[in-house]
Amino acid sequence: MTREEFLARLQRQSPLAEANPAGYKRRVWFWALLGYGFILLLLLGTVGLMAVTLAVGIFTRAFAIIFKLGAVLAVFAWRVLRSLWVKFDPPEGLRLTPTEAAPLLTLLSQQTAALQAPPVHRVLLTAEFNAAAVQAPRLGIFGWPRNYVLVGLPLLQALSPEQAAAVVAHELGHLRGGHGRFGAWIYRVSQTWTQLTEQLEQQAGSSIFSRFTSWYVPRFNAWSHPVRRTDEFAADAAAAHLTSAQTMAEALCAVLVRDATLDKLHWDVVSASLAQLPAPPADAISRLLPLAKTGRLSAADEQTLLTDACEADPDLFSTHPTLGERLAALGQPAVVPALPATTAAEAWLGPSLPALAATLDATWVSTRAELWQERHAVLRQQQERLRELSSRHETGSVLSSDELWELADLTEDHVSGAEALPLFRQLTDDARWKLAARFSIGRILTNADDAEGLTWMKEVMDVEPNYVAAGLALQEAYYQRRGNREQVRELSAVQLRHADTLDEAMAEREAVRPTDTMLPHELTADELRELLTELALPEYGIGRAWLLRKQVRHFTHKPLYVLLVAPSPIVRSRKTESESTWVQSLAAKINLPGEGFVIATGKDYAWLEKAARQHTDAEIFGAG
Missing domain, CATH: 1.25.40.10 (Tetratricopeptide repeat domain)
Incomplete structure (x- = not known):
C-alpha cells in the first residue's frame, strides 16, 4: 500500500469513526480479530492436514505414499511454525530496584491500580529524554506479555515529580482497563503487529506469514488509526484524572521546551567535541544533570517553540495529536512551566542518583565508543585534508x-x-x-x-x-x-x-523478471566503444555479451541496462571458481553507462537470452 493510498483510506475512514463510533469500533474489532484468526487458521489447518494424512494412511495402508505426503506436510508445518515464532527482544535499560527507586515503584503500583492496568514487571532507567510503557510478548505472536516501564533519567531530571507522574500515567494509560479498555487494547495490538513486522523484515526470505502481514498490517493500521489517535487523548485524560489537567499540560509543555534546551546546551556541545576528543566523554549523562534542572533557552526562543508546536498541522500519518490539540482537549493554555525546585529524579532516586547516572555514563560510552572513534578519525582526516587544499588554493595552485x-x-x-x-x-x-x-x-x-x-x-x-x-x-x-x-x-x-x-x-529497478519488457540499449557510438574495450579485457573471461535496456515507468531518462554475459571456454573449464562467483566479480568491475545488472547465461535466464536474440543489435561482443 502506497502512502497516498494509506492517506486516502484515512480520509475515508475518519468521518466514519466520528459519525458512528460504536459501528466503527465493531469494524476495527473485526480487523483485529482477522489477524489472530489467520494465525489460528494456519495452526489448525496445518494440524488438520497432518491428522487427515495420518488417518488416510491408517485406513488405506498406503504407507509409502502417505510417508512421502507426510514429509511434505511436515516441511510445510515447520515453515508455518517457524514464520509464527518471532522473538520479541525486551527493551534495554538499567533495571531499578526498590532500594534505588522506592518512591517511583510505589507510584507505579498506585497508578496501575487506579487505571486497572496490568502490573508492571520491570522498571528500566535509560539515558533517553523519554518515557514509555512497553509490552514484550514472551510467547511471540501468541502473547503472554511482560510489562515494562521505561523512564529516561534526563527526562526525570528536567521535570518536577508531579509533571513526571503525569507523563508516566499517560504511558500506563495505554494499558488501562475499564471504560477505555477497547482503545488501549487496539493500541497494544497495533504495537504488537508493528514489532512483529520489524522482526520479520530482519529475517531472510519470504514466508506465508510475512506475506500476510505485508497485506494485513497496513490495512489494520488504517482502520485502527482513528481509534489509536483517540486513545492518545484518552491516555492524557487518564493522566489528568490521576494528577490534574494543569499538571498534565505543564508536563507536555515542559517536555517540549526542556528537550530542545538539552539538545542545544548539552548534546550539540558533545557532538561538536567529536573532532577534538578521540573517545566519547566518560560523564555525558552525569554532566547533563545540572543543565537538565536549571538550563533555559531565552524566553523568546521558548515561546517560539511552544507557538510553533501549538500551531503545527497534524501529521496525518501519526496517531499522536499535536501539542495544540492535546492542550485544547485538556482545556489548558500553552505556558512554559517554571524550573522545578526538586526534580523527579532527585525525589524518586534520592541518594542512588549519582551512582545510577555513573552506570548510564558507562553504558553510553560502551555503546558509542567504536563509532565515536571511527567518526573522530574521519573528521581529523577531513580537517587535515582541508588545511592542505586550502593552503594550495590560497597560494595560487x-x-x-x-x-x-x-x-x-x-x-x-x-x-x-x-x-x-x-x-x-x-x-x-x-x-x-x-x-x-x-x-x-x-x-x-x-x-x-x-x-x-x-x-x-x-x-x-x-x-x-x-x-x-x-x-x-x-x-x-x-x-x-x-x-x-x-x-x-x-x-x-x-x-x-x-x-x-x-x-x-x-x-x-531491484530485479529483472520474465514479465519485464526489454528494449534496445540505444548507446551512442562512443559509449558502446568504451564498453566493448572493457568487455574485451582478457581477465574478464567473457565469451559473448548482449546488452538490453529494461523498460521502466519512472525516471525514464535514467536507463536501466541489462548485460547478459556468457563465459569464455577458459572460464568454463575452471574448477576453482563457480559461474555465480565469476559473474558477481564482473558486476563489481564493469562500468555500465548507467544503472544496470550483469547476468550470466543459463537455464534460470533462458527467457532473457531469448529476448536478447530477438533484438538484432543486442549482441555487442563475441559474435561471429
Missing part, C-alpha cells in the same frame, strides 16, 4: 575540478556555508560537478533564507530525481520558517507523492 569540489565540500562541513559558496560557484559549469555544485549553492542560500536558493535547487531537481527529496525538505523548512503554512502543506503533499514514486522506482 591550480586545483583539479575534483579537488575544488572536495575543498568546497569540506569548507561547508568544517567552516561555514558562506565560506564554501564562492568555491561551489566555480564549479557550476563543470561537466562532472555542475549539478552537485548548483544544488549546494541552492541549499546554502535557502538555509540562509535567501529565496534565490529555491531557483537554484529547482533547476537541479527538474533534471535529477536523486535531489528531489532533499530539495523538497529544504523548501518545506524555508516556508516553515517564514510562516507560509499553505506552501508547507502543498510541499508535504508533493513529498508524499515523490516518496511513493521513489518506492515504485526502487521496486522496478
Whole structure:
C-alpha cells in the first residue's frame, strides 16, 4: 500500500469513526480479530492436514505414499511454525530496584491500580529524554506479555515529580482497563503487529506469514488509526484524572521546551567535541544533570517553540495529536512551566542518583565508543585534508575540478556555508560537478533564507530525481520558517507523492523478471566503444555479451541496462571458481553507462537470452 493510498483510506475512514463510533469500533474489532484468526487458521489447518494424512494412511495402508505426503506436510508445518515464532527482544535499560527507586515503584503500583492496568514487571532507567510503557510478548505472536516501564533519567531530571507522574500515567494509560479498555487494547495490538513486522523484515526470505502481514498490517493500521489517535487523548485524560489537567499540560509543555534546551546546551556541545576528543566523554549523562534542572533557552526562543508546536498541522500519518490539540482537549493554555525546585529524579532516586547516572555514563560510552572513534578519525582526516587544499588554493595552485569540489565540500562541513559558496560557484559549469555544485549553492542560500536558493535547487531537481527529496525538505523548512503554512502543506503533499514514486522506482529497478519488457540499449557510438574495450579485457573471461535496456515507468531518462554475459571456454573449464562467483566479480568491475545488472547465461535466464536474440543489435561482443 502506497502512502497516498494509506492517506486516502484515512480520509475515508475518519468521518466514519466520528459519525458512528460504536459501528466503527465493531469494524476495527473485526480487523483485529482477522489477524489472530489467520494465525489460528494456519495452526489448525496445518494440524488438520497432518491428522487427515495420518488417518488416510491408517485406513488405506498406503504407507509409502502417505510417508512421502507426510514429509511434505511436515516441511510445510515447520515453515508455518517457524514464520509464527518471532522473538520479541525486551527493551534495554538499567533495571531499578526498590532500594534505588522506592518512591517511583510505589507510584507505579498506585497508578496501575487506579487505571486497572496490568502490573508492571520491570522498571528500566535509560539515558533517553523519554518515557514509555512497553509490552514484550514472551510467547511471540501468541502473547503472554511482560510489562515494562521505561523512564529516561534526563527526562526525570528536567521535570518536577508531579509533571513526571503525569507523563508516566499517560504511558500506563495505554494499558488501562475499564471504560477505555477497547482503545488501549487496539493500541497494544497495533504495537504488537508493528514489532512483529520489524522482526520479520530482519529475517531472510519470504514466508506465508510475512506475506500476510505485508497485506494485513497496513490495512489494520488504517482502520485502527482513528481509534489509536483517540486513545492518545484518552491516555492524557487518564493522566489528568490521576494528577490534574494543569499538571498534565505543564508536563507536555515542559517536555517540549526542556528537550530542545538539552539538545542545544548539552548534546550539540558533545557532538561538536567529536573532532577534538578521540573517545566519547566518560560523564555525558552525569554532566547533563545540572543543565537538565536549571538550563533555559531565552524566553523568546521558548515561546517560539511552544507557538510553533501549538500551531503545527497534524501529521496525518501519526496517531499522536499535536501539542495544540492535546492542550485544547485538556482545556489548558500553552505556558512554559517554571524550573522545578526538586526534580523527579532527585525525589524518586534520592541518594542512588549519582551512582545510577555513573552506570548510564558507562553504558553510553560502551555503546558509542567504536563509532565515536571511527567518526573522530574521519573528521581529523577531513580537517587535515582541508588545511592542505586550502593552503594550495590560497597560494595560487591550480586545483583539479575534483579537488575544488572536495575543498568546497569540506569548507561547508568544517567552516561555514558562506565560506564554501564562492568555491561551489566555480564549479557550476563543470561537466562532472555542475549539478552537485548548483544544488549546494541552492541549499546554502535557502538555509540562509535567501529565496534565490529555491531557483537554484529547482533547476537541479527538474533534471535529477536523486535531489528531489532533499530539495523538497529544504523548501518545506524555508516556508516553515517564514510562516507560509499553505506552501508547507502543498510541499508535504508533493513529498508524499515523490516518496511513493521513489518506492515504485526502487521496486522496478531491484530485479529483472520474465514479465519485464526489454528494449534496445540505444548507446551512442562512443559509449558502446568504451564498453566493448572493457568487455574485451582478457581477465574478464567473457565469451559473448548482449546488452538490453529494461523498460521502466519512472525516471525514464535514467536507463536501466541489462548485460547478459556468457563465459569464455577458459572460464568454463575452471574448477576453482563457480559461474555465480565469476559473474558477481564482473558486476563489481564493469562500468555500465548507467544503472544496470550483469547476468550470466543459463537455464534460470533462458527467457532473457531469448529476448536478447530477438533484438538484432543486442549482441555487442563475441559474435561471429
